[in-house]
Amino acid sequence: MISSVNSGLIKKARRGDGRAFSMLIENHERFVFNVVYRITGNAEDARDVSQEAFIKAFKNFESYDERAAFSTWLYRIAVNTAIDFVRRRKKENSISFEDYIVDENNQNSDSGIEEKVISKEGVKSIISAVNMLDDEFKTVIVLRDMEGMDYKEISDITGLPLGTVKSRLSRARGKLRQIIEKNDIKSETEGRSRA
């Protein structure tokens, strides 16, 4: 539910007023950008993809039901757009996949990398470990463990049944643990992502 204060903006945005929609989403921009960043694993991509998601949301604003939470609706579009992007990118990159080497810095480490193509340098941060998960696992890890959403919210955003969210999260954590153990990532080595 958008607060009643915003419903004037909603009306305008529904009529195609881009400025009104921009005001409506302003408080969500950083969140959406970061969710997309965590799924795509790349800041430059995150910028384009999150903007693409906002425009998609604007164009489909008629489909938003005001009884539902605006943020959930928005994040669902953002998460789906990000996953679509990652899948597209994976297809495009599949030829050079074998040669892929994870960036030393991990800042630009690509998503969708499977364990078999992990570079010799190994995985140095938990973030890069997350980026090695398959999309379906990465999404639940990002939403639950990085964004702190509860199972219900994740279920709303991904459209997965609650039970699937639980089991997928459990499997995702198990896989993450394996990746981390294999690559011997130590929490102390993480400078960038520590609070």
Place this chain on the structure above:
Amino acid sequence: MKCDEALNIIDMYLDECTDAYNEKEFLEHIQTCESCRNAYNEIKRITSELNNTEYLPLPDDFHSELTDKLIKSGKKRNKSRIVKYSALAACAVLVFMTGAYMKDLYYMASSGSSAQSADSASVTESMNGMSRSASGEMPQASYEPYADGASLEGYGTAESEAQASSENSYSSTALSAKEQNISRKIIKTGYISINVSSFDEASQLIKTYTEQNGGYVEQSNQFADYDSQTNTYKGKSGNITVRIESAKFSDTMGYIETLGTLINQSESVNDITNSYVDTQSRLEVKEQEKERLSELLNNAENISDIITIEGRLTEVISDIESYEAQLNAYDDVVDYSTINVNITEKDDDGIIPAKTDFANKAVYNFKDSARTLFSGFEGIVLLIIRLWAPIAVVAVIAVVSVVFIKSKKNKK
């Protein structure tokens, strides 16, 4: 508890879903089983580390760039909407033109046998338009427009519609007698068409009777009728819209009937109780929202909140005003019935009185003179219509197809 069972519980335990398992058993197992304890600690470490990852700041120009994109894509939407509407409008014109062309042909075929004046047709049409605007519904007119005046029918309808819209304003004028109790809300509308020997006398009698009974004449008009063939004056005709207390509706209808020869009479009853109650509850909701917003406004902490709240408040207040106006309009039409009277000056036996004095002729209002002008240059006008309509049809088809192709291209 077994190990695989415990491993499954780790996630739920960390996510504080404590109702799905036995927490005590789980904790006991973790304490005694080293491998499960390690797994638990590892996952706990990973999740807390993930939880502590900081948000990246938004790129500097993220918001402005996005806003630009949104405004652009919004404009595009509006454009495509305009294209849609103009295509629709073009289609409407096409239909209208085709209709005019057909009528034109029809007129040519039947022009020889026109017994009634063309003016009567437009008067009747004008009456229909008026009653529509008066009741807000679409009452079925009980009399047929005279078909012989077909070529002028479109003209008369367009005119009466303009007239109707200019007279719509009465419905938003509030009446003081607002009843609070929710009895059935019923709108009564009557239609009477009479022939009289003197238009002026009859209309004066109606006005006097109405005012004596606490009602009023809402609107009236009159036309001078000319025979379209011979161009000779036939007498006056016109419409009077009377508003009378609902209790006196039947009496008033009965009185008006006695003023001349009754040609047609009908009544329509429209129960608006549901719409009325609905509007009342909408109004209540809006009033509550207004209160809430006022509170929010008092407690607002920054300018952007204040601007947003004030914007919303303005909308709510305007909604409240329009609901109130709606209720007042309902009250008005419920408390005061509408009677539309159509009066035509004619002798009882149907012979047209020979009133050709200049004063009567001078009564023309704008519409009459326009119509007279029209009938004077009828031949020329008809010629123009005949030549114009086919050309317009072709032109409209061309425009529609161009618009269509363009909008298709835009989509791609």
